[in-house]
Amino acid sequence: MNFENTLEFAQSLDANDQFHSFRDQFYLPQYAGQNAIYLCGNSLGLQPKSTETxxxxxxxxxxxxxxxxxxxxxxxxxxxxxxxxxxxxxxxxxxxxxxxxxxxxxxxxxxxxxxxxxxxxxxxxxxxxxxxxxxxxxxxxxxxxxxxxxxxxxxxxxxxxxxxxxxxxxxxxxxxxxxxxxxxxxxxxxxxxxxxxxxxxxxxxxxxxxxxxxxxxxxxxxxxxxxxxxxxxxxxxxxxxxxxxxxxxxxxxxxxxxxxxxxxxxxxxxxxxxxxxxxxxxxxxxxxxxxxxxxxxxxxxxxxxxxxxxxxxxxxxxxxAGSVSALNKKSIQLTGYLEYLINQVNEFIGYEQFKIITPSNKHKRGSQLSLICKSGGKAIFDYLVSQGVIGDWREPDVIRLSPVPLYNSFEDVYHAARHLLAAVKTVVKT
The missing domain is CATH 3.40.640.10 (Type I PLP-dependent aspartate aminotransferase-like (Major domain))
Known part of the structure; x- marks a missing residue:
């Protein structure tokens, strides 16, 4: 698939996603009165709305x-x-x-x-x-x-x-x-x-x-x-x-x-x-x-x-959902789109600020990308949190982002990458 770095493209992928409605079965954490961009399913998955019942x-x-x-x-x-x-x-x-x-x-x-x-x-x-x-x-x-x-x-x-x-x-x-x-x-x-x-x-x-x-x-x-x-x-x-x-x-x-x-x-x-x-x-x-x-x-x-x-x-x-294999097809698309957008961020700023150490081979990874930050990693992570993007920080310099097919959207991924770029512009001294 040829990805595009636009909100309209991300929304078009969501419109054609057979699992997009599954998102409604989960509670999404809130930030400033809106849904947070939750990319931390590799640490703790979200609560299904049916759990309480x-x-x-x-x-x-x-x-x-x-x-x-x-x-x-x-x-x-x-x-x-x-x-x-x-x-x-x-x-x-x-x-x-x-x-x-x-x-x-x-x-x-x-x-x-x-x-x-x-x-x-x-x-x-x-x-x-x-x-x-x-x-x-x-x-x-x-x-x-x-x-x-x-x-x-x-x-x-x-x-x-x-x-x-x-x-x-x-x-x-x-x-x-x-x-x-x-x-x-x-x-x-x-x-x-x-x-x-x-x-x-x-x-x-x-x-x-x-x-x-x-x-x-x-x-x-x-x-x-x-x-x-x-x-x-x-x-x-x-x-x-x-x-x-x-x-x-x-x-x-x-x-x-x-x-x-x-x-x-x-x-x-x-x-x-x-x-x-x-x-x-x-x-x-x-x-x-x-x-x-x-x-x-x-x-x-x-x-x-x-x-x-x-x-x-x-x-x-x-x-x-039917099977993990079916969900994995969406996972491959989600992580693939996130990988593309991160590379776009690096290209825009002119150097490899975010080095993806997760294998690029789609069959050798799951719903996670780990990024080594060239500089200012913790400050970037803290900025993401301040904007309602919930990922995971691992010392000394890795941000883990995990888009999960049951409840994450392509629009989530698009906005996460947008905030990554804003973080570099805001907190990284070059």
Missing amino acids: MIAGQLASWRNLGVEGWFDGEEPWLPYHRKLVGPLAKIVGAKGSEITVMNSLTVNLHLLMVSFYKPNVKRFKILMEGGAFPSDQYAVESQVKFHGFDPADAVIEIFPREGEYTLRTEDIIAQINADADELALVLFGGINYYTGQFFDLKAIAEAGHTAGAIVGFDLAHAAGNVPLQLHEWGADFACWCSYKYMNSGPGGISGIFVHEKHHNDATLNRFAGWWGYKLDERFKMTPGFQPERGAEGWQVSTSPILLMASLHASLQIFEQ
Whole structure:
């Protein structure tokens, strides 16, 4: 598509956007009596208007039924999590038995590593992306120490080549092959939070398995953002949060994937809790843990129904949209248009004030562009905020802008770029 840097062009794209009306299903933050330009779905998705009603329904069940709400009412709580499984399975490309909803992301990462990080004297190393989100780094470091290993020896981080900002798939695979004899686990993010790079998860899974390692993914920035096929790719496990692209609210409930090939593996360790016990015998309260079949067997604690209700509201919107693949087509257009407009800003001012470090290949990124600011980055970011443009600042010099197809418009993107140009003129000293 040949883009144009005009408001009329942006509005014409909105007029032909099949998802444009979905914007009306979300609350947009307000600035000076108007809708803010919200480009921060990579940190916290917006609130669906149906969330309040969905939660209110569960509050009514609690009010009217008390403890009997677990078994009675229109939506009994005991199996409530299963309402979320079907939509989530479509979003991450899995079978229903491979999915469950529980806890928060880092808790789930720890619980899954209990099962799938099984180091021994020969195989004890974990390979991960350099610059992964800190919580992943902390989780891996503590797991390694828990097993008696030194993170300096056991954790392999792979960084981009000198002068580059993103990882090459061939370099990831080469590193896996180089350490094949010692790898216990390959653990990668789906999308790097800082650069916005969408990794080739299929290739990573294949290489990891060829090396004899377990392969797991943290999909915090990928679930609900880009098309995924966890079952087909053969990932052993994965986990994600739901408050970014799946709009479940701050600190929203997490989810896990465990490939069906592991469902009957009695040799896997797990930190058990009664909510993972066989459902048909759970209330017998007998000793000796017998897990429910599938991913549900990794559940630990009682379902937080209000958090699940919040996610349920958003998943219903995903169901209306049809598929992540369909949404991704709009995402490609949105980020493509934003990329074009940023390049227009650079051209207008005569130098590369904003260097886009997110891959230009549309298949290697999701709904995010990360911009390195040549100068005055924080001042530019603060100016954007003062004009009602809500993005995300990452030290030392990166602004992340994330146009989300469910609720962002092409006009949003057009105005964001206009404010970027105004920011340079206003706060950058040249």
